[in-house]
Amino acid sequence: MSSLQCIGRRRGALALAGAVLLTLAAIEVLSDEPEIALLIGEPYEAMRQRSSASIDPAIPGHSWFNVPKSNARLRFADPQFGFVTPLARFFTVSFTDEKVRSVRMSPQIEPLLLDDTIKVVLDLQEQWRKAGWTPIKVDYFPSFADTPQWRAQLRDVNKGGKTYWHAGNQYQVVLIVNRFRDQNRPTEERYLITLALATPWTNP
Template sequence: MNQLRQIGWRRGGLGLIVTALLLLGAVHLFADEPEIALTIGEPWEDMRQRSSAAIDPAIPGQYWGRLPKSDARLRLIDPQYGFVTPLARFFTVTFDNERVGTIRMSPQIEPLLLDDTLKVVLDLQEQWRKGGWIPVRVKDDPPFADTPEWRAQLRDVNQGGWSYWQAGDKYKLMMGVNRFKDDRNPTEERYLIKLELTKQRLKQ
């Protein structure tokens, strides 16, 4: 399952991320850092009214997704497990019967250098730890760290890395980092971060 999820991100999500980062590069509507503030499962209109970034209405009776109309950061408003991301250019929120579903995003507005990538990733992990999130699958996919071993793994275009986190019985997320060939900066090593946040579905 882990491998299938990663393949799905690389084949489906990665192309959308690259398109959003490159084609929307001229859009700079984030002077006040607009945000999408939500909790999973809440009514879509509650999220729209609370958020400072514009996003279209849900379609009644349908499962689909929307992108904010500008760069925006994610704010999960849970009183215990909440966290805030940097501004994102690729940012999708699904809805199911007019309720907030899965969030998929790349918490950056352009491909980042490795030092900047690690800064974002480690800040997010620190927020999760402080909020009570627990890393899972640590034997195969431990949390990211600024170590020579992790840097070498991320620099390998055939590897990259993934980390998985769980917030009690409420949420789960996965975060991945992969090296990316940035045609605008052909002599530099650039990276993309992928983040997926979903509701925790407990086994019956």
């Protein structure tokens, strides 16, 4: 084997090792992110025990909501229909009779630029597709896509976008995107994403 071949193989091995280390580091960072891991309808305390983010206990005999005490991502822990969001600053978990009733959140920690907004919503939709969720009411609320038409609609402060998805007859999610005036960046186009998750509240 020539010296050039040896150098080439060593470089290839180093590149592979570097890629593996970067992947492991990314997994470790993701796993270290505070998360609320829940199932709709489960005992609220089970959610608290499973989650790495701190959240107050439910109030017995009440219908109300709590907010995680730090930024946190949602990990919907259903074995078939599960998905994971980015870190969120606005995040509420509602409960009734000490059971998880619904989630309402913005899967972001600040208003996003349009490219980043589209990346988040497309990633969520792809997770849902792979897990067996189905878009509903598509004649009125089509799924988000990275097209000139969708970009123009989202830039319109009077329109924005909305899409509904069902997981069989067990769960429903709605994803909403709107222009948002960020007082910290008044000259930039920023966007707010809203996600709501519960048992189905509309027909397919």
